[in-house]
Amino acid sequence: MAEEPAEAAPEPVAAEPAAEPEPVEAAAPEPIATPEPVAPPEPPPAVSPARRPLVKRHHWIVRAAHWLNAVLLAGMVMSGLQIYRAFPHFGLRGGPYYANHWDGKPFPRWATLGGWLAGGLNWHFALAWPFVLTGLLYLGYLLFSGEWRSLLFRPRDVPRAMQMQLYYLRLRKEHPPQGKHNALQKAAYSSIVLLGALSVLTGFAVYKPVQLHWLTAAFGGYELARYWHFWAVWIFIAFTLVHVALVFLVDPASLRAMITGWYRGRFPSHD
Amino acid sequence: MTDDRAFSRRDLLRLGLTAGAASLAGACGWQGGPLLPLLRGASRLNDAVGEKVLLGSHRLAPQYPVSARTPERYFPAYSITHPLPELQEPESWALEVGGLVRKPVRLTLEMLQALPRVRYTVKHHCVEGWSAIATWTGVPVSSVAALVEPTAAARYLRFDTFDRGYFNGWDLKSAMHPQTILAYAFNDRPLTAAHGAPLRLYSPIKLGYKLTKYLTKMSFTAERPGGYWEDQGYPWLGGV
Numbered sequence: 001m002a003e004e005p006a007e008a009a010p011e012p013v014a015a016e017p018a019a020e021p022e023p024v025e026a027a028a029p030e031p032i033a034t035p036e037p038v039a040p041p042e043p044p045p046a047v048s049p050a051r052r053p054l055v056k057r058h059h060w061i062v063r064a065a066h067w068l069n070a071v072l073l074a075g076m077v078m079s080g081l082q083i084y085r086a087f088p089h090f091g092l093r094g095g096p097y098y099a100n101h102w103d104g105k106p107f108p109r110w111a112t113l114g115g116w117l118a119g120g121l122n123w124h125f126a127l128a129w130p131f132v133l134t135g136l137l138y139l140g141y142l143l144f145s146g147e148w149r150s151l152l153f154r155p156r157d158v159p160r161a162m163q164m165q166l167y168y169l170r171l172r173k174e175h176p177p178q179g180k181h182n183a184l185q186k187a188a189y190s191s192i193v194l195l196g197a198l199s200v201l202t203g204f205a206v207y208k209p210v211q212l213h214w215l216t217a218a219f220g221g222y223e224l225a226r227y228w229h230f231w232a233v234w235i236f237i238a239f240t241l242v243h244v245a246l247v248f249l250v251d252p253a254s255l256r257a258m259i260t261g262w263y264r265g266r267f268p269s270h271d
Numbered sequence: 272m273t274d275d276r277a278f279s280r281r282d283l284l285r286l287g288l289t290a291g292a293a294s295l296a297g298a299c300g301w302q303g304g305p306l307l308p309l310l311r312g313a314s315r316l317n318d319a320v321g322e323k324v325l326l327g328s329h330r331l332a333p334q335y336p337v338s339a340r341t342p343e344r345y346f347p348a349y350s351i352t353h354p355l356p357e358l359q360e361p362e363s364w365a366l367e368v369g370g371l372v373r374k375p376v377r378l379t380l381e382m383l384q385a386l387p388r389v390r391y392t393v394k395h396h397c398v399e400g401w402s403a404i405a406t407w408t409g410v411p412v413s414s415v416a417a418l419v420e421p422t423a424a425a426r427y428l429r430f431d432t433f434d435r436g437y438f439n440g441w442d443l444k445s446a447m448h449p450q451t452i453l454a455y456a457f458n459d460r461p462l463t464a465a466h467g468a469p470l471r472l473y474s475p476i477k478l479g480y481k482l483t484k485y486l487t488k489m490s491f492t493a494e495r496p497g498g499y500w501e502d503q504g505y506p507w508l509g510g511v
Contacts, residue, residue, distance in 0.1 A: 082300075086399035093403040094345025115302040117399065118504035123303065125506070126313035209396060210332045210476050210511045211325045222394065222402055 057180070057254075057263035059145065065138035066258055072131040073240075075123060077233050078113035082120030085112065090227040098227050128203065135196055150180040150269075153190040157183040180269045192239050199232035311504075318508040322442050326510055332450055332475035335392045341403035343458060346395075348465035349479075351499070355464040356434040356485050364469055366453070370429070370490030372419040380455060380469055386410040386418075389452050393475035396511045407473045409454035413447045415489070425491035430472055430483040439472070439483040440496030445510060450475055453486065478509040 058066075085106040091097040114120030142148040153161075160183035166172040168184075176182065181189065205216040205225035219225035247255050253265030303310045350356055358364055366383065369375035390408040397403075412428070428441040445451060451474035455462055462468040467484025474482060480500045501507045 083400065087397070087401045089401070093341055093347065093401045109300040112300055115300045118500070118506075119302040121398070121506060122310040122314050122504060125317050126310050129313065129316075208321070208325050208511055209394075211327060211330060213330075213333060222396065226400065 052264050052266075053268065054262055054264045055268065056261055057257040058261050059141065059147075060261065061137065061141045062147075063258055063261060065134050065141070068130070068134045069138070072127055072134060073236060075113060075127045076131055077236065078111060079120045079123035079127065080230075080233060081107040082112035082114040083117065083124060084230065085120075086117045090230065091223050098223070100227075100230070125207075128200075132200055135193075135200070139193070151186060151189050153183070153186040157186050161187055175267075178267065178269070182267070188239070188243075192236075195232055195235055195239075199229060199236070202226075202229040202232065205229075314506050318506060321508045321510045322444060326444060326476070328444055328448060332391075332393050335394065335404050337392055337406060339404050340392065340458060341405060343405075346403045346405055347397070347401070350465075350484065351435045351437050356432075357464055358433065358469070361469065364487075366470060366486055367488040368415060368419050368490075369488070370492055371422045371425040372491050373422065374419050376419055378415070383410050383415075383453060383470065384455060387414045389450070390456075391450060391475070393450070395475070395479060397479040398505065398509070406456075406458050407452065407454045408456035408459070409452035409470075409473060411449060412451045412453060412472075412489075413449065415453065416447065416491075419491075421491040424493045427492045427495050429488075429490045429492050429496035430486060431488040431490075432483055432485040433487050434485040437483065437485070437499045438496070439481055439498045440492075440501065440507070441477075441481065442508065445474065445476060445508075448474060448476055451477075453489075476510055478511055480505060481509040 084102075088102060088104050088106050089095070089097040090100055090103075097103055112120065114123045142151060160176060160178075163172060163176040164178075164182050164184045167175055201215065202219055202225045204212055205219050206222065206229055209216040209222040209225070216222055216225050219228055251265050251267060253263055257263035257265070365377040365379045367375075367377055387410060388408060389411055390406065392404060392406040395403050395405060426443060428443065428446045430439045430441070432438060451472070454467075454471050454473040455469065457463065457466045462471060467486075470486045471484040472482050472486065481498075495507075498505075498507065501509075
């Protein structure tokens with residue numbers, strides 16, 4: 001039985017925690033670590049100049065989709081690792097098998113869901129529905145509300161992402177102005193949605209390699225589709241570790257924003 | 272101000288970690304407990320989508336050149352009986368075809384081999400995740416169905432075996448697919464005991480556990496038959 005979560009307490013990752021809070025408009029600098037009172041989810045009463053503005057940041061659909069997705073993704077990964085136990089190789093029977101650090105090594109039971117192959121399959125194919133529907137709900141909301149504009153990484157974000165990278169490398173002093181998210185965040189949040197889509201598509205390619213033969217062929221055939229499907233897991237896990245670490249190291253206020261919708265943090269939108 | 276706050280960041284962190292740990296501790300290796308009926312329900316839904324939406328009655332599985340065959344020593348062969356199920360009197364074996372049909376028959380191997388013949392080199396998909404390529408030869412199930420004339424009430428097929436109670440249920444749409452055959456040859460030689468001699472079901476549109484070996488009987492039914500693995504929780508349709 002697992003004693004600790006797989007998505008792990010954020011280990012002291014060597015992230016870039018931006019040592020001092022950069023001056024935010026008129027707000028006087030304030031130690032970041034001080035816990036801030038959680039105000040009722042209404043516009044703030046008489047804002048003292050010492051306090052950052054409390055702003056509505058995430059619609060409830062975005063928050064619901066985010067947390068649902070966190071649970072569903074964990075379930076998809078764990079049931080997937082259960083399925084992997086049955087044949088821990090990639091390639092036609094007899095090999096040669098594709099390069100895989102875990103070739104021939106089943107994952108420990110605490111990392112799996114389902115108990116046996118059939119259990120893993122049933123979890124995987126049942127959770128796939130809410131996983132896809134949550135993704136569609138989220139994307140539908142972004143499209144409908146126009147919020148995709150603050151999330152989608154576009155060509156004009158490339159120089160901004162470079163400026164952001166320079167800032168993180170301390171080669172640039174001021175935090176570049178940003179909208180709801182900085183350009184690097186846009187890159188991360190855009191590519192993770194793309195990864196989600198790829199994991200669903202490779203999933204279908206593995207699920208129905210004959211009926212959806214064109215899709216399976218697009219990924220290089222059944223064995224390769226299975227291989228890419230497995231790779232998506234490691235990118236999801238890496239993303240999650242960095243994502244959670246950055247929340248706590250750089251912008252803890254964003255956690256509250258993803259729960260209550262209200263944000264009072266260091267990175268106000270300049271939009 | 273500090274007294275009326277609902278929770279601090281630290282509390283949140285603690286709550287998140289505890290909930291995460293609790294859900295994982297509950298989940299590891301977990302089959303589903305009280306949620307099992309829900310999972311079975313979802314599996315039935317997936318069966319329905321797989322059969323009614325995704326399955327094309329005439330969509331053919333891709334064929335491969337003989338040179339693409341998996342070396343036979345790498346082509347696994349599973350059975351319930353160990354070492355292998357074998358007939359006491361192979362000469363007296365015949366396939367019984369009956370159930371909801373107008374003209375039930377008993378078909379010997381010679382009779383089956385005299386019926387229309389299909390031969391293809393296709394990829395085998397096992398539920399475990401492996402795949403392998405081989406050549407199979409046999410008579411289409413649809414040709415046998417034409418002989419016995421199923422009644423309008425027939426909606427499923429049940430396949431029985433001499434492998435310790437192993438049996439399977441199939442939807443008619445998959446069974447009548449042109450590539451679904453009663454196979455008597457593997458890689459151009461008569462089936463060996465390991466691969467289901469004297470006769471097995473084969474189709475590139477189903478997972479391996481649907482491809483019943485050691486056949487004795489094929490019956491048309493109105494009710495959905497279960498299956499050896501399916502009754503233990505594996506997806507019933509098993510289509511690929």
